[in-house]
Amino acid sequence: MRALTLSANTQTGEDEKLEGAPLYLTLGLSLAFGIGLFFLLPAALGGWVEGLFVPAAGGGGVLPAPALQAVATNSGLWVGNLVEGVIKLALLIGYIWAIGFMPDIKRLFGYHGAEHKTINAFEAGAELTPESVAKFPLQHARCGTAFLLTLVLFSILVFTALGPLPMLWRLLSRILLLPVLAGFAVEYIRWTANHLGNPIVQWMIKPNLALQSLTTREPDMKMLEVAIASFQAMRQAEGSDQ
Template sequence: MSTDKLKLPSYGGQALIEGVLMRGKYALAAAMRSPDGQIIIETEELKGIYQSSLSKVPFFRGLILLWDALGLGTRYLTRSANLQGGEEEKIEGISLYLTLAASLAIAIGLFFLTPAAIGKAIQNLTGISSLAMNLIEGVLRLGGVILYIWGIGRIPDIQRVFAYHGAEHKTINAFEAGAELTPETVKQYPLEHPRCGTSFLLTLIILSVLVFSLVGNLPFGLLLLSRVLLIPVLAMLAYEYIRFTANHLDHPLIRWMIRPNLALQSLTTREPDSAMLEVSIASFNAMLELEKSLQEKIILPKPEPLTVSGVGGYQNPPE
């Protein structure tokens, strides 16, 4: 099987605590550096909804990405934290689910409900239009996210996570360029990547201004409820935008459009050291090996014969 068939948009990943998770279409792998210096690798086959026809439906597939971040991503982030903390500091069971629920509630409260409440209060005091209120809300949301990322980025432990984020980007960039995956080679590649979750977040925030404006002027309670209920809609729209721009990077306009997304990644990435790159490469190679073995088991449909007037063209199945 050629490497070309396994290229984008299948591959992505995320930083863990002293580790990196790499995700393909059929499998994922997480590599984590244990306190004694060993690289621990865990792999998992992606089944169920990931291989269903729903994963190919435009817009709905954005919800799967959201589940990736809330489900798979958080699960492996917790595993990496437990590996560093030891048995006595493990987070699992009911305490894990309560922590995740509380974290999600705080995030929605800070970045969706609070800006909406402030925007509504300003509207009530000044009588500005619904559009102006939504613009103020969007600016507050964007400013809050940037300030939050900047603030936590000053914490040494988070800086290491951001460095592993940079290692993940560099590894995928090197693979896409067809380079040899060694720390010496991978470190030469960019920290930024157009399909980064940071880009997804910025796109979601910008789209929120448009989507929330369409809702119109609502009473305070319904306003807050709409901000929560429309998060899945924003995720679906943001995913399709990121997917479209990532598939058309050869166009000058698209490259111009994604500049803000790439610029924001400077807050969530740091230059990794060689040991971090080793972890990221180990994760990618483990994922790639399992990905290939699983893909070889899948029987792909035979191509339909070309008609006399038809124009032939073959594309990879949509991700």
């Protein structure tokens, strides 16, 4: 977060620096928007659908009593969580797809692709020149996009296991368990990145790599030069800290 703030302030210049209360307000609103859109909204809609089938979840039910009992004991308990999960995935993929049409975001995704190519080249032991780096793939197993998708998928599994909850507890659980789920997502990505030679792991990470097709673009040579210079500066900084 500090690096993103520094980058934004560098881009806007001294006269438009964002710091202090405006900075924290912006970060807070952005975080609240993200949690609200991608977690609370799907949870609320899923809870509403669940309430149509399972009275204990907060609804009165819309089915005749015999049918209601059958649905509640068999599939009704999972309907709301299924709806919530589908909405989460649709919002995540749809949001990334939609912002990808913005010119500035397209350019950002180009730099994202340049970053991946640079890291892939470095890990392969290749020479870090634009011409050499350009030959490497856009996807990378430890990408932040992979974290987002993994977090959403983990949340679907965990919240489904919790079963039906009253609406208030349903929404609170989505907020309170978010740091725990984020930690599991990070460890999962780290584990898969350390076992890429395993065919099962290669199959497991396919969804994450596929989503990166939305968040990366083929970079031009200037973007590759920037990515290489940034990567080398980062390595020098890490070396000086040790």
